[in-house]
Amino acid sequence: MTAEFDAVVVGAGHNGLILGAYLAKSGLSVLVCENRWEVGGSMDTRELFPGFKFNLHATYNVVHGLNPPVYRDLELEKFGLRWKPCTGWGVVFGDNRALFYYPELKHTLKLVERFSQNDARLIERLFSKENIEKYYQLARTLFYTAPHELENPASEAGRIYKTTEGYERFPFDSTMMEAAEENFESPEVQTWLMRIVEASMMEPSESSAWTLMWINSLYLNLGIAVGGTHSIAHVLARVIQYYGGMIIERDPAVEILIENERAVGVRLKSGKTVRARKLVASNLNPSLTLELIGEENVPSEIVKKVKNYRYRYTSHGSIAIALKRKPSWKASEFTQDVNSAMGLSIGWESPENFVRMYEAHRKGEIYKDDNGFMAIEAVSFLNEVEPTLAPPGYHVITPAWPYFPNTRYAGEKFIEYMENNRQELLEWAIESIMDKMQDMKRDDIIGATIYLPTDVEKKNPNMYGGDINVGTFEGQSMWHRPFPEWGKYRAYPVENLYLCGPSSHSGGGIKFSNGYLCYKTIKHDLGLGGV
C-alpha cells in the first residue's frame, strides 16, 4: 500500500509537531509518523496515581518571556493552550538556607542580600530593565533566526551582548565557573546562578561565562502549561489535524527512501510506503536518522561524524510522588517564601559540586552530595501553581529530576545495577527529599515511583543514555550542531531531507525553536507561501 504526501515528518516530539503544524498550515499535505502510542515525546504528563498528574519530563517553559513566534503563528491559544506564569528556580542548600527567584526582582534581591550585599547590587545592575531587554533580544536572535537570515547569529548575539554590562565581567573566553567566582563573593550565589545555566544543559567546563546572566534572565519569566506539559503536544497535534495533516502513532519510519540522492518518502514499520513529494524531515538524533537513511547513502566522512556525535555525560531520571499533605521545607525557617517557590534543586553547596558531579558522571557513577544524598533538580509541588495536577486537598511532587550518569557511557553493568535497584534508588531519592523537609512523613505518601534514564531512552529513543539534551553543546552548537555538514537543518548530501530535532540548533528542551527554524529553512528552500 502506498500513500502520498507533500511532506513526511519522522517523530512527533516537540519539534516534529511544530514543523508539521507549520507545513500543514502552509497548505502542504503532511504526515507525521510516531513510534509511541501518543504524540509529544518528552511533553509527557501522566496520571500515575489516579487523580495525580505528573510532568515526567519537560515542565518549565524557559522561553515563555521571549513570546516565541510559534505562539502567534500557530494560534496556540485558540487551539486551547493556556499558560501560567511561574517563578522560583533556585537551590536549597545543605544548611537549609535557600536562594530562588521571586516574581518581582526586588524581592529576589532582598533574599540575595542575606548572602551578600555586594552580590545583590551587582545582580540588580545586571538585571536592569535595559539589560534584560537586551538579553531577550539576544536570546530571540539565537533561538529564532534561521540560517539563511543570518550567517552567524552567535556573532549577532555577541554584538548585542557586548552592549550589556555583563560583557566586561563575563567574557567569551572564560568558563562560567571562573566568571562566577570572580564576580560574586557568596559561594551560594555563585552556585545558584550556575545551577540555572546548568539546567539549560550547559556544562561548567565550556566557555560559557557569557551565558550566565542572559540564561538566568529567562528564569525570571517561566511559564507552565495548564493541564500539564502534554497539553502542548495535544494543541500542536490539533493544529496539524485542523489544517488537514495526518498524525499516525505506533507506526514509526523504519527507512527513509532515497532515489538519486533525494529523499522521496519513508517506509513505515507496518510495511506501508509513503511517498513524499517535497520533503522528508527527521526529528531523530543523528545515529537514528542515519539508520533510516542507510550508511551506503552518505559519504563515509558523514558516517564517521555521526558516530562521533557526543552526548552529555549527565542524564536525568524522574521522580513522581503523590502526597496527602504538603510538607514544609526546612528552609522555611530561613524564609517562609521557599514553600511557594518552584524548581528547587537539592544536593548543591558550592561551585565545587559541579566539578565533582561531572567527574562522577564521566566515571559512570552516581553523584552524591556531602551527606550522601542524591542531587535532584527542580523539586516542585507544582499543583500549587497548576491545581489540576492533584485532587483538591492533595499534592504532587512533580517534577523532580535526579541526576545520573549517561547510562550508555556508564555501560551495561551500571544499567544492570540500576534496573536491579529501582526500589532502592527510589527510596534514596525520597530520603534525599525528606531530609530537606520539616515534617514529611512516610504516611503522607500515597504513591511514589521513579523513572530511570533507561526508561527515558525507552520512551524517547532520541535520548541516548538518558541525555535529555540529545547531545552536548560542547563543540556541537549553532550551525555546528550536530556537525557542520548537517548543521543548518539539512542532511547533506541527501536532497530534500531535513533535520528538525534536538540534535540540531538550539538543542533540547521545549524552546519552540528547532522545528520553527527548520520550517523557515524549508520555506526558504521551497519558496513556500503561507505562514
Next chain:
Amino acid sequence: MNSPDVIIIGGGPNGLTSGAYLAKAGLDVLLLESRHEIGGGLAGEEVTTTGLIHNPHALYFLLVDYAPPYFDFNQELAPFIKHIYPEVQISMVRSDGKSLTLFSDPEKTAKSIEKFSRSDSETYRKMYGEYLKIVEDIIIPYTFAPPIPPVEQMDLLSKTETGQNFTEITEMTPREIVEENFEDELVKALFLYVGTHPILRYDEPLGYLFPLYFIVSHRMRIVEGGTHRLASALAKIIIRNGGMIHEASEVAEIIVEDGVAKGVRLKDGRKIMAKKAILSTVDPPQTFLKLIGEDKIDMDLSNIKNWEWEEFSFFSVHADLTEPPVYRSDSSDPNRALITLIGYDSSEEYITEMDAVLQGRFPERPACEVTCPTVFDPTQAYGQPGMHTLRITSYAPFELDGDAEKWDTFKNEAMDRCLSVLKDYTENMNQDSIRYSYPQSPLDIERRIPSMVKGSIKHGAYIPFQMGYMRPNTECSGYRTPIKNLYVGGAGVYPGGWVSFGPGYNSANAILEDLGVEKWFSEPEFIKRAKENGYL
C-alpha cells in the same frame, strides 16, 4: 474567543462521539474536558513501567458489530483503529483444572458446555438463536434510538413472538434466568458472570439486558494499541472537521438565562457562550444540581436528587509480566482467552462473593477476571518487546468496611489477594514472572474520572427507576431538557454506560433534528428494519 455553535461538556466516549457527529455535520463544536486527557473510560496509561500500556477502564468492546459510529466513521477510523477479535472470548477455570469456554463461535461454545452437561448445551444453542433475534431485532435498535415510554413499548412488543419472548424475561433477575435454564454449576456460574459483568447485581430485575450481554459476550474486540486509541481517533474527527477540544477545562456552571442555556463558566474563570446548544455528558446530579442549580430549572428533580450511585465497583491490578499466564487446566483455552475467570466453581460461590462485596467487604479470595491483551496485541508492550501486560479485576465496594479512604492503605493487601488467586490457578505466575504490579481501587476510579462518583463506572446504578425511559428521568431521557438548548448525553442517560456509544449517538441526532441541520449519515439498517417490524 469566538462562540462555538455547540459546547460539549465531557470528553468521554459519548462526548467524543456526539462531537464527531456534530462537527462533521458542519457545526462549530467546542468540547471541554476537565481532565488533562480526553477519553474518560477510553483510558490508557503507562502506570507501571515505561513502554507498557495498561487499560484501567474499558478494555474489551462489545458493540463493534452494531454501534453506528463504527460504520458512519469507518473511513476516518480505518487508518487508526484496528480491532482484534479473539476466538476464545471467555474461559472459566474450575479449581480442579477443568475449563469451560465461550468461543466467538457458538457451535464451539456448545461443545465446550457439552463436556459439563448435554442438556445445558442444548439450552445454550436454543438461547443463542432466540437471543440473537431479540438483540438484533429489538435491543440494538432500541439502544440507538430515543427511549419509548414503557406502556407504549409493551404494546409494540406484544405484537410479535420475538417481542413476547423478550417481554417474558424483562422482569427476571440474572440469577433467575440462569437458574431456570441451566443445571450444571459451572455453566450457571459462567452465565451469571456474563449477565452481570458490567457490574450489575445478580438479583436486580434487569432481565432485558441479559440477551444483550449474552450475545455480545461472543463478540468482544480489543483495540490494537490500547483502548485510548479510540479516544484519539474520535478526537481527530472533531478537529479535522473544524472543532476544538480544550482539556483541563472544568465547567463550573451552565449559564441559564430565561430558561435558555447560553454558555458555560469554567472553574478557572473563563466564560464561553454557545450559539446553538450545550450538551452535558457528565453524571446527572452534576449536570442538574451542580452546574445548573435547582432554582434555574423547572422540572421534577426527585429522580436526580435521589440518584443512586452503583452499589459496588471494581478493584484492579495492573501487572507487567515476562510471559503470559499458563493456567493449570485440562485445556489451553484459558491461556488464549480474552477473559479468563478464576476463583469460583459455582453460581453460589459467585453470589457469596458478590454478597460480601455488597456488605462492604473485599473477599479473602476474590473472584478474578483476568485479561492479558498482549497475547493478541504485542504492540501494547511497544517499549518492552516480549513483555506482557496483565489486568485482574474483581468486584469491590467503594466504601470498604464503611470507609472509602481505607482503600489507600488497603490496596496493596487487596492486590496481594488477587495475585495469590492468580498464582494458585497458574503454573508460571510468581515473583520472577510478575515484574511489577500496580493496584487501582474504587476510590482511585472516582479520583481519575469525577463523573464515576463512588466508583460508578456507568454514572449511576442500573436499577429499574434509573433505567430506560427513566434514565436520568422521564423529562430528559430523550436527550432534550426543559431548558432550551440544553441537552444531556452521558452514561447517566438512556441507554446507559459501558461504552455503548448510545447516549452520544442519540444526543447528536436530537441536536441535529432540533437545529434543522441535515444529517450526513443515513439511518442504520437495523433501525429501518425495526420500524418495518413495528418495534419503533
